Amino acid sequence: MAQYAILIFDNAEAGDYTLEQQAASKRHADDLIESGAMITAYALQSADTATSLRGDLVTDGPFIDSKEVIAGVCIIEAPDLDAALELARHNPAVQWGRGGVEVRPVAGGVAPIAR
């Protein structure tokens, strides 16, 4: 099994997810947990709350200036890329027409530490 990060992108100008969209995201996360594929997942506050650091420079906003910004990240486990893509395809963000997801193999990391 390998781990993949699913980076969820959203259009920054589209506003917050609707209640329906939030519910769909929650259902998708529950499905991933139930299937045993989910390792960890986080939804982030909107991109206008982001602060970026580059050298000594501190700037307001996301690191990369583009229409789409990262809205969340999810780490899953899958046997190969095809299986990971299949899980990613079910992410509702893929279907909303305001963003999408990127799938990247995880090279290494630290498991969430229990507090």
Added chain:
Amino acid sequence: MTAATDAGRAVADAHRREWAFVLAATVRVAQDLDLAEECVQEAYAAALSAWERDGIPGNPAAWLTTAAKRRAMDAIRRERTFRARLPLLVEPEEAVDELALDELDKPDEGQAMDPEDVIPDEWLRLIFTCCHPALAQEAQLALTLRLVCGLPTPDVARALLVSEQTMAARITRAKKKISAARIPYRVPRPAELPDRLTAVLGVLHLLFAAGHTAPSGPTLMRTDLADRALHLARTLRGLMPDEPEVCGLLALLLVTDARRVTRTGAGGRLVRLEEQDRSLWDRGALAEAHELIVAGLRGGRAGRYLLQAAIASLYAEAPTYEETDWPQIVALYDRLLSLWPSPVVALNRTVSVSMAQGPAVALAQVEALEQEGRLSRYQYLPAIKAELLQRLGRTDEAAAAYRQALELTGNEAEREYLAGRLTGQEAGPA
């Protein structure tokens, strides 16, 4: 003939015909593309001296596969941590075990390796891996040429018009992605097939197109590339006989290739379709294509390749260019456009429109496409426009369009043809 030249010829022959099979079978054992490639290369190198010494084996593919697999086994034995470091293509249920290693050590392993039994599945796995939609199309094409056709990297670079350095980097990057992202080495499930098959067919079509009209260079065609594409399409058809688009692609390549010998005249001069000697076309290939098209069209909804093949076949079946069934071709183009709204298809459609409805109607459509701007680097747009203007007697505008086309083409035979049209037209009555 000496044993040395015979062996050399046999190795060259096996390289052309069996590379993909030997590699595909070796990948299964090596579970790593780079290692498998290395082992296959070594096996081919070893074959030369072994066959000179011992004679050419009855089944060269089996000999090469056994030799390459043994090298892979040796490498794995030497490096037990291999799979931990390179998790590429690992299929746990089929992992290499000692039993398999022992199996290969038996003296009669050559007998057990009948290519007929193993080729289809292994070969398909290899090509579907190279054409995985997670890889960029340029990488798919490069990997197919490198791994499925066995072309050395410098040749791949030449075929695809990039520097050797760029191509080597592109191939390395694609292999790294296959390994790091764990792109599986398998034939897609039926539900995934449409997506994956589209990539495979697209690559074979591009490969053929690069051979049919070389994007640059002195000759109009690169017959070696066209031949490889045809061979691969034929093999794919043998493996997936019920896929209408596989039939369609093979038919399209066959119809197009049937005209190969008449496309150029003395000194490599380009000969237009309307001036080609139809008696020299490969009737066998055209008949085979026709059967594929009829079967495909009967089989259900026609896809992009089948429709293109049907159009090309209509061109080829007419007794003369003028007697071509133009309205039928326009109708097929309309179906093709609704399925695949490409500006190139729209442009090609205008040629049949000019024959069915006259050059003025066609010219208006070409100019609309020109306005759209998506074909601004495409040399065939000004070339077609020039022909239409010429037929309408608008000589000066035609000359300007020919010059524009000349500036855009990189193929010498095409340049010469366009230059000839330009001077012929300038010399003619104003």
